[in-house]
Amino acid sequence: MNHEARAAGAAVTFDRWGYRHASRNHFAVRGLDLEIRAGERVLLLGASGIGKSTILEGAAGLLGEVVAETRVDADGTAISEDADGGITEGRILIDGTDTHRARGKVGLVLQDPDAQAVFQRIGDNVAFGPENLDVPRERIWQRVQASLDAVGLGGLKLDRSVTHLSGGQLQRLALAGALAMEPDVLLLDEPTANLDPDGVAQIVGAVGDVLLRTGSTMILVEHRADRWISMIDRVVVLGLATDGARAATTQHGYEEEIDRTGFCNTVVVADGTPDEVFNDPTLDFAELGIWVPEAYRRPGDRIERIHTDGEPGYEPNLGSGDVVLSTQELSIGRAGHAIAEHLDLDFRPGQITALVGANGAGKSTLSLTLAGLLAPLGGQVVAGAALADGARGSDPIEWTSRQLASRISYVFQNPEHQFATSSVLDEVMLGPRRTGLNEDTARNRAMELLRRFHLAQYANQNPYTLSGGEKRRLTVAAALAAAPRVLILDEPTFGQDRRTWMQIARLIHSLRSDGVSIIVVTHDRDLVTALGARVVELVPGEGEGEWTAGCADATVPPSDSPDGLWTVQEPLPDATVVPVKAMGERADDIKPSSRSPFLASLNPVFRLFGAFLASLPLLLSLDWVSATVALGLEVVFLMAIGFTPWRIVRSTWPIFIGAPGSALAVLLYGKSGGDTWWQWGWIHVTDRSAELALATGIRILAIGIPAIIAVLGIDATDLADGFSQILHLPDRFVYGGLAGMRLFSVLQDDWAALTASRRSRGLGDDSKIRSFFPQAFALLVLSIRRSTTLAVAMQSRGFGGAGPRSHARVSHVHARDWWFLTGCLAIPAVALVSAVWAGTFSFMGN
Numbered sequence: 001m002n003h004e005a006r007a008a009g010a011a012v013t014f015d016r017w018g019y020r021h022a023s024r025n026h027f028a029v030r031g032l033d034l035e036i037r038a039g040e041r042v043l044l045l046g047a048s049g050i051g052k053s054t055i056l057e058g059a060a061g062l063l064g065e066v067v068a069e070t071r072v073d074a075d076g077t078a079i080s081e082d083a084d085g086g087i088t089e090g091r092i093l094i095d096g097t098d099t100h101r102a103r104g105k106v107g108l109v110l111q112d113p114d115a116q117a118v119f120q121r122i123g124d125n126v127a128f129g130p131e132n133l134d135v136p137r138e139r140i141w142q143r144v145q146a147s148l149d150a151v152g153l154g155g156l157k158l159d160r161s162v163t164h165l166s167g168g169q170l171q172r173l174a175l176a177g178a179l180a181m182e183p184d185v186l187l188l189d190e191p192t193a194n195l196d197p198d199g200v201a202q203i204v205g206a207v208g209d210v211l212l213r214t215g216s217t218m219i220l221v222e223h224r225a226d227r228w229i230s231m232i233d234r235v236v237v238l239g240l241a242t243d244g245a246r247a248a249t250t251q252h253g254y255e256e257e258i259d260r261t262g263f264c265n266t267v268v269v270a271d272g273t274p275d276e277v278f279n280d281p282t283l284d285f286a287e288l289g290i291w292v293p294e295a296y297r298r299p300g301d302r303i304e305r306i307h308t309d310g311e312p313g314y315e316p317n318l319g320s321g322d323v324v325l326s327t328q329e330l331s332i333g334r335a336g337h338a339i340a341e342h343l344d345l346d347f348r349p350g351q352i353t354a355l356v357g358a359n360g361a362g363k364s365t366l367s368l369t370l371a372g373l374l375a376p377l378g379g380q381v382v383a384g385a386a387l388a389d390g391a392r393g394s395d396p397i398e399w400t401s402r403q404l405a406s407r408i409s410y411v412f413q414n415p416e417h418q419f420a421t422s423s424v425l426d427e428v429m430l431g432p433r434r435t436g437l438n439e440d441t442a443r444n445r446a447m448e449l450l451r452r453f454h455l456a457q458y459a460n461q462n463p464y465t466l467s468g469g470e471k472r473r474l475t476v477a478a479a480l481a482a483a484p485r486v487l488i489l490d491e492p493t494f495g496q497d498r499r500t501w502m503q504i505a506r507l508i509h510s511l512r513s514d515g516v517s518i519i520v521v522t523h524d525r526d527l528v529t530a531l532g533a534r535v536v537e538l539v540p541g542e543g544e545g546e547w548t549a550g551c552a553d554a555t556v557p558p559s560d561s562p563d564g565l566w567t568v569q570e571p572l573p574d575a576t577v578v579p580v581k582a583m584g585e586r587a588d589d590i591k592p593s594s595r596s597p598f599l600a601s602l603n604p605v606f607r608l609f610g611a612f613l614a615s616l617p618l619l620l621s622l623d624w625v626s627a628t629v630a631l632g633l634e635v636v637f638l639m640a641i642g643f644t645p646w647r648i649v650r651s652t653w654p655i656f657i658g659a660p661g662s663a664l665a666v667l668l669y670g671k672s673g674g675d676t677w678w679q680w681g682w683i684h685v686t687d688r689s690a691e692l693a694l695a696t697g698i699r700i701l702a703i704g705i706p707a708i709i710a711v712l713g714i715d716a717t718d719l720a721d722g723f724s725q726i727l728h729l730p731d732r733f734v735y736g737g738l739a740g741m742r743l744f745s746v747l748q749d750d751w752a753a754l755t756a757s758r759r760s761r762g763l764g765d766d767s768k769i770r771s772f773f774p775q776a777f778a779l780l781v782l783s784i785r786r787s788t789t790l791a792v793a794m795q796s797r798g799f800g801g802a803g804p805r806s807h808a809r810v811s812h813v814h815a816r817d818w819w820f821l822t823g824c825l826a827i828p829a830v831a832l833v834s835a836v837w838a839g840t841f842s843f844m845g846n
Contacts, residue, residue: 018088028054048467106187124717131805232274311510355536371410420757428445453504472496609821613825634706655701717738743786
């Protein structure tokens with residue numbers, strides 16, 4: 001690489017660095033010595049669980065920042081404990097400066113795309129990093145648009161909601177947010193893992209363009225690096241050693257045999273140019289768990305169709321015997337909107353089927369429908385006689401949770417949606433227990449699977465503490481433990497190194513001998529090649545005519561892609577094609593913040609305070625005169641700014657339900673006085689209680705109507721900008737709260753996924769009350785973890801630094817805002833004066 005053609009980035013130094021998370025007993029990384037020169041483009045490789053993600057988070061300054069205790073060991077290595085209980089050894093320097101004081105110079109893209117969407121609007125997410133770096137406003141939006149263009153999202157409106165993006169689009173958005181910071185060091189943690197082939201090409205091209213333009217240093221963690229290899233200067237392979245010597249992980253057995261609580265150091269097994277490393281004959285990449293790029297593959301590195309002794313005589317793409325699961329005129333979709341219709345597909349015992357297609361094509365929707373976890377919009381899924389034996393009905397959606405768990409197992413795309421117990425061992429034992437196996441048999445089966453997936457050493461650990469790749473292996477093991485007749489896996493090889501990938505592929509292939517029908521949702525061409533699977537491809541099409549899936553069987557996908565991924569412009573030859581509705585970009589209708597143009601033009605902070613000023617003073621008196629005057633003035637004002645009486649009622653209908661109820665309670669049980677109208681037991685209706693009831697009902701309307709209408713529709717981001725710029729509230733409080741609000745929409749999806757997961761695992765038959773609490777606890781754990789990841793994502797964008805912060809959007813204040821406040825205060829003032837003049841003023845109702 002010619003580094004002289006571009007400016008230098010920043011150097012990154014790991015000086016005997018290590019980190020132990022507070023929740024773990026062993027160091028994720030320890031004793032790492034590594035020097036990365038400014039402007040280098042480094043590919044960091046190593047087995048799953050070796051600590052690559054931890055290394056990137058450390059380089060971004062996100063670990064061990066708050067020091068509670070510091071000491072120096074015998075060899076001079078600094079050891080500190082952070083506020084969360086994590087232990088840091090050594091140090092990381094960015095151009096000679098401690099990484100915690102170099103915030104803003106490092107940009108990080110994490111594995112989980114959903115957790116990196118900080119705000120609701122696309123443009124605000126990309127602008128967030130430059131804002132935290134105090135970039136001038138006029139340059140922020142230039143960076144935002146350029147970054148979105150670079151990652152293939154330039155055609156989207158900046159006000160579009162992130163809830164309308166697919167997982168792949170969210171990952172592109174996360175990269176755009178990092179690129180907009182124009183960092184000196186760009187850290188990428190599997191940035192293309194959730195993308196279809198077109199998305200991979202866009203991301204790689206975008207990163208390459210940015211590196212050429214800025215000269216930033218890049219550290220990339222990516223199992224499949226084929227499309228990146230042309231821009232890589234240096235490859236660093238990591239391993240483990242107990243004696244400090246050059247050693248690979250496998251020299252000490254695999255992870256379950258390594259005592260990482262002791263002196264197990266992270267060492268550099270190989271370091272050099274791609275040519276030097278990948279052409280080194282002394283390195284056994286298969287044993288190291290490393291995928292060798294296509295250009296460097298030796299015969300033993302290539303993925304071939306798996307063949308084993310004793311496998312069935314029939315081909316895996318065909319299966320054998322009677323149909324175990326089929327669809328008849330099936331229509332699939334969500335929220336009542338069909339994405340594919342009239343599907344007729346058959347699945348047989350011993351058959352392996354791969355569902356492929358672009359991001360957002362509907363692969364997960366189809367697989368969830370087949371699994372009895374999502375109701376069809378039309379037609380039906382039909383279980384064969386052998387599969388449905390003893391179950392109620394032939395459609396899996398009609399089965400009980402326990403019946404489903406013993407017949408169809410589903411591995412979810414997000415492993416954390418599947419966890420239902422507090423230990424790894426219990427997680428794998430759950431399926432056998434729910435299907436009726438005794439404790440000893442369930443334990444033996446679970447331990448055998450844990451050993452096969454190299455998870456036995458974590459048997460007593462909480463599943464949430466595992467690495468991303470380890471979590472994926474655990475969910476596959478848990479699904480297999482139930483011994484289902486149909487196994488559906490959504491991206492089972494995501495985040496796996498080559499060694500664990502092969503283990504998963506061989507285990508899936510071996511299930512054919514047991515007559516299991518296997519359905520795999522994947523982008524991974526190598527997996528389909530290894531399994532010899534039939535291909536069912538979801539292809540976006542035009543029009544909404546009579547769609548019928550084809551019935552041709554695919555054997556092996558084409559081999560024109562070097563990195564195990566398909567291109568998606570054309571359907572695959574010999575695939576069963578499922579036409580789905582075109583995935584054109586959804587054009588969001590940006591709703592105004594109020595149906596009244598006048599209210600929509602006001603600053604949201606002034607609207608909020610106006611609601612308080614119009615409502616709270618009325619609490620001073622409980623009388624019918626002040627309440628009536630205020631309500632009349634409010635209705636006149638609202639009609640003057642564009643609200644019809646019917647619109648007022650529709651916008652504030654809960655008030656019109658609550659006010660009569662409150663008035664009735666006061667009428668029957670309120671203060672007595674004057675003539676008695678009616679008395680029965682505790683009920684005593686008098687002149688005074690009637691007067692108070694009338695005043696209560698009218699006052700609730702007078703307080704509630706302006707409060708609701710003034711606040712209704714306010715954009716949370718605009719309000720946060722106003723709090724920060726006008727009221728000068730702390731940014732940590734304002735924007736932290738705003739980011740937390742976005743999590744609510746994510747948690748709604750999490751709740752639905754948790755519900756489906758519990759049904760899939762045999763836990764969905766409990767009463768709603770009994771099942772609510774464990775599911776709510778799971779959601780609480782998930783929300784805490786999402787909040788933690790969100791905080792990490794915000795910090796990686798420079799949030800929370802001590803320096804000044806700019807704002808991409810200006811919170812304007814105009815004369816009409818002040819006139820609005822004046823009018824809001826005048827209404828209760830006139831109403832209270834009227835009550836005093838009429839002699840009905842009653843302080844707090846006394």
